[in-house]
Amino acid sequence: MRARTARRLSYDAIGIVVFAILIFPIYWMVATAFKPGRDILRFDPRWVPAPATLANFSDALSRPFFWSSVRNSLIVVLTVVAVSLMLAFLAAVGVARFGFRGRRAFVVMLLVVQMVPLVALVIPIYLLLDGFSLTNTLLGVIITYLAVILPFMTWTLRGFVANIPVELEEAAVIDGCTRMGAFLRIVFPLTAPGLVATAIFAFIQAWNEYIVAYVLLSDPGTQTLTVWLAAFTTNHGTDWGPLMAGATLTSVPVVAFFLLVQRHVTAGLTAGAVKG
Amino acid sequence: MCAAPMTTESAPAALGPRTGTLATRPARRRRLSVRAAPYLLIAPTVLVIAAVMAYPLGTLVSLSLQHYGLRELLAHQGTWVALENYRAIVADSLFWQVVGRSVLFTGAGVAISMVLGTLLALLMERVSGPVRLLLSGGLIFVWATPVVVAIDIWQWMFDYEFGVGNWLLSNAHVANLRHYNWFENPLQGFAIITALVVWGALPFLAITLYAGLAQVPRELVEAAECDGAGPWHIFWQVTAPIIRPLFLILLSLSTIWDFQVFNQVWIMLNSRPSSGYYLMGVYSYVESFRVDQFGSGAAIAVVMVLVLLVATFVYIRQMAQTGELDR
Numbered sequence: 246m247r248a249r250t251a252r253r254l255s256y257d258a259i260g261i262v263v264f265a266i267l268i269f270p271i272y273w274m275v276a277t278a279f280k281p282g283r284d285i286l287r288f289d290p291r292w293v294p295a296p297a298t299l300a301n302f303s304d305a306l307s308r309p310f311f312w313s314s315v316r317n318s319l320i321v322v323l324t325v326v327a328v329s330l331m332l333a334f335l336a337a338v339g340v341a342r343f344g345f346r347g348r349r350a351f352v353v354m355l356l357v358v359q360m361v362p363l364v365a366l367v368i369p370i371y372l373l374l375d376g377f378s379l380t381n382t383l384l385g386v387i388i389t390y391l392a393v394i395l396p397f398m399t400w401t402l403r404g405f406v407a408n409i410p411v412e413l414e415e416a417a418v419i420d421g422c423t424r425m426g427a428f429l430r431i432v433f434p435l436t437a438p439g440l441v442a443t444a445i446f447a448f449i450q451a452w453n454e455y456i457v458a459y460v461l462l463s464d465p466g467t468q469t470l471t472v473w474l475a476a477f478t479t480n481h482g483t484d485w486g487p488l489m490a491g492a493t494l495t496s497v498p499v500v501a502f503f504l505l506v507q508r509h510v511t512a513g514l515t516a517g518a519v520k521g
Numbered sequence: 522m523c524a525a526p527m528t529t530e531s532a533p534a535a536l537g538p539r540t541g542t543l544a545t546r547p548a549r550r551r552r553l554s555v556r557a558a559p560y561l562l563i564a565p566t567v568l569v570i571a572a573v574m575a576y577p578l579g580t581l582v583s584l585s586l587q588h589y590g591l592r593e594l595l596a597h598q599g600t601w602v603a604l605e606n607y608r609a610i611v612a613d614s615l616f617w618q619v620v621g622r623s624v625l626f627t628g629a630g631v632a633i634s635m636v637l638g639t640l641l642a643l644l645m646e647r648v649s650g651p652v653r654l655l656l657s658g659g660l661i662f663v664w665a666t667p668v669v670v671a672i673d674i675w676q677w678m679f680d681y682e683f684g685v686g687n688w689l690l691s692n693a694h695v696a697n698l699r700h701y702n703w704f705e706n707p708l709q710g711f712a713i714i715t716a717l718v719v720w721g722a723l724p725f726l727a728i729t730l731y732a733g734l735a736q737v738p739r740e741l742v743e744a745a746e747c748d749g750a751g752p753w754h755i756f757w758q759v760t761a762p763i764i765r766p767l768f769l770i771l772l773s774l775s776t777i778w779d780f781q782v783f784n785q786v787w788i789m790l791n792s793r794p795s796s797g798y799y800l801m802g803v804y805s806y807v808e809s810f811r812v813d814q815f816g817s818g819a820a821i822a823v824v825m826v827l828v829l830l831v832a833t834f835v836y837i838r839q840m841a842q843t844g845e846l847d848r
Contacts, residue, residue, distance in 0.1 A: 253647070253648075253649060256644065256647040256648045256652075257652045259644060259648075260644055260645075260648040260652040260653070260655070260656055261652060261655070263641065263644065263656065264656050267656075267659045267660065267663055267723070268662060268663070270663075270671070270674045270675065270720070271662055271663065271666060273674065273677070273678060274670070274673075274674045277677065285683070286682075286683050287683065288688070289688065290683075290688055332565045332566050332569065333566065335563070336562055336563040336565070336566035336567075339558070339560075339561075339563040340559070340563065342559075343558060343559035345559040345560065349846060351563060351567070353837060353846065356833075356836070356837055356840060357837065358570055358574050358575075360777050360829060360832075360833040360836065361574065361578065361826060362780075362781035362825060362826065363781075364781055364783045364802035364803075364822070364825075365581060365781075365802070365825055366574065366577050366578065366581065367806075368581060368815060368818055368819055368822060369577035369578070369580035369584060369819070370573065370577045371810075372580065372594070372597075372815065373576070373580065375594075376597055388569075388572075391569050391573065392569050392570050392572070392574045393573075393574075395566050395569055395570060396570065399566055449665075452667070453667040453668060453669070455668065455669050455784050455788075456784060460810065471667065471669040474669050474670065475669050475672075475673075475788045477673070483676075483677075483680075485677050488673055488677070489673070492670040492673050492674065495667060495669070495670055496665070496666055500662065500665040500666070503661065503665035507661050507664065507665075507728075
């Protein structure tokens with residue numbers, strides 16, 4: 246018994262050390278963001294941000310193109326979320342509720358498409374959109390993100406819809422609902438949690454994406470937040486304080502949302518291999 | 522097979538597998554509108570994917586068979602050169618270096634993150650409740666960190682002058698790293714990049730594997746313990762075979778993700794990586810957008826996609842075996 250307790254305690258100790266190592270980079274970002282400049286550029290690091298300052302944040306916010314990047318990111322992300330949610334939901338219902346010829350091919354296609362590297366696709370997409378004069382426009386980025394995000398969203402929503410017993414719908418039809426009515430009253434409300442989860446997922450994906458935005462939006466006035474953040478370092482000598490403040494600000498919405506949907510992302514990628 | 526991937530509280534999966542779909546019920550007459558319905562429903566999604574994924578993929582292949590430089594870019598018209606681009610890259614020693622480097626980088630990244638992910642999952646199984654909560658909370662925070670942010674953080678941690686990583690390693694007497702530039706030597710630079718990639722990949726792997734471990738029946742482990750099997754034996758003889766399908770899925774996903782690494786190299790080296798840092802994605806990008814040789818850039822990208830197809834095939838086959846594709 247005592248040996249067992251000792252073993253558990255040592256596992257706990259290892260666990261705490263591992264936690265500290267894992268979380269340290271994030272801690273260091275936040276700590277740096279709150280430090281005054283003289284505490285950042287020190288050979289012997291200052292472990293806690295005391296005295297703390299908000300100067301780095303105000304510096305980051307007043308940098309050129311910060312606010313336009315935030316605005317661009319929001320436009321792109323919100324449009325992508327709204328449109329992709331609608332399209333993915335329709336497709337998910339199609340796959341989960343109907344047996345049809347080509348269904349399996351469609352499902353396999355959804356999975357395969359997710360594995361195509363964007364670095365490879367961005368070359369023809371750039372040329373394609375350039376032909377339509379859609380480079381340096383948010384519309385080009387929005388269309389590209391839609392295609393990137395739709396497969397995973399459809400796949401995930403399909404799982405939610407398939408989990409709603411058909412019998413519920415049939416009962417509603419027997420009680421006098423039309424099929425459309427049964428759908429709107431039964432399937433739609435029951436899928437709501439799934440719709441929220443996938444919407445948040447789309448939000449995170451679009452918010453974090455870098456290479457497509459980097460290639461398509463070369464004009465700083467149209468760039469998104471990740472491109473703005475990545476460009477921070479290209480000037481000789483980096484202002485680490487404002488950069489970490491900007492990085493912290495960029496992470497906040499994503500982290501907040503991610504905490505809500507993490508479980509669903511894991512399940513979607515591994516499907517039946519893990520119980521949800 | 523198993524319960525739903527997305528079990529929501531409001532949609533109990535416990536009601537058992539669905540026996541059919543509305544459209545295939547014999548009681549229901551198959552009207553034309555019902556038969557057309559699924560196609561109409563998936564049509565918009567198929568259309569978008571076809572236009573922005575499938576069509577460009579086709580363009581990529583045809584681009585790789587053309588000479589497409591700056592002049593062709595302005596004229597929106599390339600010159601057909603058949604397999605010339607492929608012949609050129611195959612004859613180029615830099616290309617083979619890049620392929621070799623990408624394979625090594627992927628192999629190292631996948632191996633390290635899978636081993637650490639498994640160890641972490643096993644650890645999570647053994648720690649007490651509060652520590653487990655702490656660990657999974659930490660993992661989720663790391664997972665949620667945007668890649669670009671993560672790259673900036675690691676760049677700062679290994680800054681040659683004031684990097685806290687350099688300070689820690691120096692003070693632990695691993696090496697004297699004051700004013701040490703990690704990125705002067707690509708091998709050391711890739712050590713940092715690999716650490717960053719592994720750090721970012723660990724949460725998904727560890728959390729998923731932990732969930733997978735929970736599926737191993739307690740009785741089997743106890744029976745093995747009774748028979749005198751050690752922990753090493755139990756892992757390989759009891760646990761591993763049960764989580765094998767999950768392991769294969771994660772292995773193929775990690776391979777796919779690590780082989781296409783671009784951002785970590787590109788941003789880490791301030792958009793100016795030397796050729797010693799080229800991975801497949803970076804090389805293809807530089808050829809296309811820096812050298813303005815879209816044809817040969819596309820050829821490199823096609824090779825990359827073909828390599829990834831192998832891993833994708835393993836992934837799809839494994840997913841099919843879980844029965845998930847037909848639900």
